[in-house]
Amino acid sequence: MTSNPLSRRKFLGLSALTTASAYGLTTVSLLSAQKAEAGWFSKPELAIPDSPNAIASHYPAIVIGSGYGSAVSALRLGEAGIETLMIEMGMLWDKPASDDKIFTKTTAPDGRSMWFKDRTEAPLENFFGLNVINRDIEQYPGVLDRVRYDNMSVYVGRGVGGGSLVNGCMAVTPRRDYFETILPNVSADDMYDTYFPLANSMLGVNNVTEELFESKYYQFSRVAQKAAINAGFKTANVPSSYDFGYMQQEADGDAPKSALDGEVIYGNNGGKQSLDKNYIPAAIGTGHVTLRTLTKVTKIEQDANGVYSLSLETIDVTGAVVETLQVSCNQLFLGAGCLGTTELLVRARDTGTLPLLNSEVGKGWGNNGNIMFACSTRFWNGTGVAQSTMPVMGIDNWDDPEHPVFAEIAPFPTGIETWTSLFLAITKNPERGYFTYNAAADSVDLNWDATQTATSYNDSKWLFDKMNAANRTKYRTGLFADNKYYADDFTYHPLGGCLLGKATDDYGRVKGYNNLYVVDGSLIPGSVGVNPYVTITALAERNIEHVIAND
Numbered sequence: 001m002t003s004n005p006l007s008r009r010k011f012l013g014l015s016a017l018t019t020a021s022a023y024g025l026t027t028v029s030l031l032s033a034q035k036a037e038a039g040w041f042s043k044p045e046l047a048i049p050d051s052p053n054a055i056a057s058h059y060p061a062i063v064i065g066s067g068y069g070s071a072v073s074a075l076r077l078g079e080a081g082i083e084t085l086m087i088e089m090g091m092l093w094d095k096p097a098s099d100d101k102i103f104t105k106t107t108a109p110d111g112r113s114m115w116f117k118d119r120t121e122a123p124l125e126n127f128f129g130l131n132v133i134n135r136d137i138e139q140y141p142g143v144l145d146r147v148r149y150d151n152m153s154v155y156v157g158r159g160v161g162g163g164s165l166v167n168g169c170m171a172v173t174p175r176r177d178y179f180e181t182i183l184p185n186v187s188a189d190d191m192y193d194t195y196f197p198l199a200n201s202m203l204g205v206n207n208v209t210e211e212l213f214e215s216k217y218y219q220f221s222r223v224a225q226k227a228a229i230n231a232g233f234k235t236a237n238v239p240s241s242y243d244f245g246y247m248q249q250e251a252d253g254d255a256p257k258s259a260l261d262g263e264v265i266y267g268n269n270g271g272k273q274s275l276d277k278n279y280i281p282a283a284i285g286t287g288h289v290t291l292r293t294l295t296k297v298t299k300i301e302q303d304a305n306g307v308y309s310l311s312l313e314t315i316d317v318t319g320a321v322v323e324t325l326q327v328s329c330n331q332l333f334l335g336a337g338c339l340g341t342t343e344l345l346v347r348a349r350d351t352g353t354l355p356l357l358n359s360e361v362g363k364g365w366g367n368n369g370n371i372m373f374a375c376s377t378r379f380w381n382g383t384g385v386a387q388s389t390m391p392v393m394g395i396d397n398w399d400d401p402e403h404p405v406f407a408e409i410a411p412f413p414t415g416i417e418t419w420t421s422l423f424l425a426i427t428k429n430p431e432r433g434y435f436t437y438n439a440a441a442d443s444v445d446l447n448w449d450a451t452q453t454a455t456s457y458n459d460s461k462w463l464f465d466k467m468n469a470a471n472r473t474k475y476r477t478g479l480f481a482d483n484k485y486y487a488d489d490f491t492y493h494p495l496g497g498c499l500l501g502k503a504t505d506d507y508g509r510v511k512g513y514n515n516l517y518v519v520d521g522s523l524i525p526g527s528v529g530v531n532p533y534v535t536i537t538a539l540a541e542r543n544i545e546h547v548i549a550n551d
C-alpha cells in the first residue's frame with residue numbers, strides 16, 4: 001500500500017467495491033465491506049448488527065447519480081469529512097459473468113449491454129442493408145440506455161460510473177475562446193490554470209503513441225486524415241482516458257484485448273479509466289462515502305426545516321422493486337445526468353414538491369450539435385479489418401465562421417473490411433430543446449423538433465461534400481435508419497436543462513432553495529464544441545470546491 005493519500009483511498013475503495021460485488025451488496029462502503037468480510041452472512045452467531053446493505057435514514061449530504069459530476073462531488077465531500085450517500089440506479093460492474101467477462105463487445109451483445117431492453121438499439125441500425133447489428137437480448141440492468149423522445153434519442157450510461165462506462169474516452173479540453181462564450185461568468189483563468197489540469201490528471205488522460213497510431217488499429221484514422229487533408233482541412237489529435245499503455249499490451253498480446261477487440265459502448269473489460277477506477281473508489285476510501293446501487297431516486301421533497309427527503313426504489317436484476325425507502329439529507333447534490341437531474345427537478349416543481357424552482361428549470365437543452373455521417377473510401381484505401389474502438393483524431397474546422405465543425409473520426413470495428421469512414425460531428429447548432437412534465441404519464445418529455453438539427457446537417461454536409469469531391473468518394477448508405485447516410489436523431493452528448501447562472505447561481509446552487517445543487521452536464525448550455533466530460537468534471541471540481549468552502 002502506498003503512502004499517497006489519494007492512492008491509499010483508491011486502494012481501500014477498490015477493495016470495498018470488489019467485496020461488494022463478491023457478496024452481491026447494493027450498499028458499498030468501507031463499513032459494509034468489513035461487515036460482509038467479518039461473516040455477517042455466514043456467521044449469525046457473531047451478531048454483527050445491521051445488514052451490510054443497511055443505510056442510515058439521514059445523511060448530511062446525498063449525491064444522486066455516479067457519473068462525472070457526482071463522482072467529483074462525492075470524493076470532495078468525503079475528503080472534507082462529510083458523511084455522504086451516493087445513490088445510483090444502475091448496478092456495480094465489477095464481477096465477471098460466466099464467460100469470464102464483465103462487459104460484452106459490440107458485435108456480441110447480451111442482457112449486460114442495454115438497460116432493460118428486449119433488443120439492442122445501437123446507433124448503426126444495419127450492416128450494408130442487413131438487419132444484423134442489433135440482437136434480441138434478455139431484460140437486465142445493462143450498461144447502456146437509449147432514452148427515446150419524439151425526434152431525438154439520448155444515449156446514456158447506467159451503472160456505477162455513469163457515462164464513463166460506455167463512452168469513447170475522448171477527453172477533450174474545450175477551446176478557451178468558445179468556453180468563454182458559453183460560460184462567460186466562469187473564470188477561464190481558474191478553469192484553464194487549475195480545474196482542467198486537475199480533471200485531466202484525475203481521469204488519467206493520455207495520448208496515443210506514434211507506434212499505435214501507425215499500427216493497423218488506426219488505419220481508419222489515417223485514411224480519414226489523408227482524405228481531410230486532401231480536401232484542405234486540418235486534423236487534431238484527441239487525448240483519451242483509455243490507457244494507451246494497456247492498449248500497447250493488447251497489441252503485443254500481453255493483455256486481454258478490449259479496445260482492440262470491439263469493446264466500447266457496452267463497456268470495456270480493460271484499459272478504460274472509468275470513474276469506478278478513479279474518483280469513486282477514492283471517494284469510498286475516505287470512509288465517509290456510502291454508495292447505494294440499483295436504487296433510483298423517484299421523488300424529492302423538502303420539510304419545514306429545510307431538510308430534503310428522497311423517495312427511493314431498489315430493484316433486483318429482473319427490474320422488480322425489492323425495497324422502497326425514504327432517506328433525508330441537509331444538502332442535496334443532483335448529478336443524475338442531464339436527463340435524470342432535469343427530470344427530477346421538473347417533476348418536483350410541477351407536482352408541487354419543490355414549488356419554488358424557477359421557470360428556467362427544464363430549459364436550454366442541446367445535443368452538442370451531434371450528427372453522424374458515413375462516407376465510402378476508395379478500394380485501395382481500406383479502413384482496416386482490425387480497428388481500435390477508441391477514437392484519437394478529429395477533423396477540426398471549428399475556426400470556420402460559416403461551417404464550424406469538429407468531426408471525430410469514429411471507428412467501425414466489424415472485423416471485416418468495410419471501406420467506410422464514420423464521423424461523429426460536433427457542430428455549433430444554436431437550437432435548444434426544453435423539458436415539460438407530462439402529468440398523464442408522470443414522465444418528463446423532451447421537446448425537440450426534427451427541423452432543429454438542420455444547422456448540424458448543413459454544416460457537416462458542406463464539409464463531407466468537399467471531402468467526397470476531393471477524394472472521389474461518396475456517402476455510404478445502408479448503415480443508418482431509412483437508408484440515410486447520416487443520423488441526426490440521436491446524441492451521445494446531452495447537455496443542459498438546468499443551466500449555470502439561470503436555473504442555478506454561478507456555482508450550481510439551485511435558485512429558490514438553499515442547500516440544493518446541480519453538479520452534472522445539465523449546467524452546460526447545450527454545446528461545448530468538443531466531447532463534454534472533461535468540462536463536466538472540471539466544472540464540478542470548481543463548483544464543489546467553492547460550495548465546501550462557503551456553504
Ligand code: FAE
Pocket residue numbers: 064065066067068069070087088089090155156157158159160161162163164166167168169170171172265295296297298335336337338340341344492493494519520521522530531532533534536
Ligand atoms: P452521467 O455520466 O450520465 O451520470 C448520471 C448517472 O446518474 C447515471 O449513472 C444514471 O444511471 C444515474 N441516474 C439517473 N437518474 C437517476 C435517478 N433518478 N436515481 C439514481 N441514479 C440516477 O452524468 N463524452 C466525452 O467527453 N467523450 C467521449 O468519448 C464520449 N463518448 C460517449 C459515448 C457514448 C456511447 C455515450 C452514451 C456518451 C459519450 N460521451 C462522451 C458523453 C459523456 O459520457 C457524458 O457527457 C457524461 O457521462 C455526462 O456526465 P454526467 O455527470 O452529466
